[in-house]
Amino acid sequence: DAGITQSPRYKITETGRQVTLMCHQTWSHSYMFWYRQDLGHGLRLIYYSAAADITDKGEVPDGYVVSRSKTENFPLTLESATRSQTSVYFCASSTGFSSNEQYFGPGTRLTVT
């Protein structure tokens, strides 16, 4: 049982390039989330999705695009990467009940040069 996986685990890209981070979960959770983790900021929500084809902005959505055509996948795309997007990105999933915890993937460390 893989749970929630992210790929790639490490990525180096250049400023201005498009890059897509993948997230896949095997639990059929309805909710999926993308966070970025930066020193001094903790985790900040980028986008989330309540179900397939339903997405919404979080706290820091600028410069990012998401899609969710299938329940199990939630890719995050940086359309034109900037150095300020250098970060560790975490995907998470949960059921629809607000009392339930979120389950996190292992993270993707992205460096934009």
Added chain:
Amino acid sequence: AQSVAQPEDQVNVAEGNPLTVKCTYSVSGNPYLFWYVQYPNRGLQFLLKYITGDNLVKGSYGFEAEFNKSQTSFHLKKPSALVSDSALYFCAVREGSDQTGANNLFFGTGTRLTVIP
């Protein structure tokens, strides 16, 4: 608005001593509170949560947390620290609801716990 404060960036404790990692929160309604732990180069792992009921919540690896509504706090505790407890700890909150719906979590900035042998 919902928010979480973890006032200590770093907590050091000797192995075998009790540990406390502090968390205070702000929500407009009833809070759902969570603690997560992050080991190096890993994702966050759920430790415990407070939803309702007993103010003392027990979780994984011998950790517990006490919900204090009057002080809006949810401090993480362990009676006897282990070196293996050294990690980054995050407190998180959302406004409680019986409904399904947006269950975004608001995270604190994290506290690095170091247990000294």
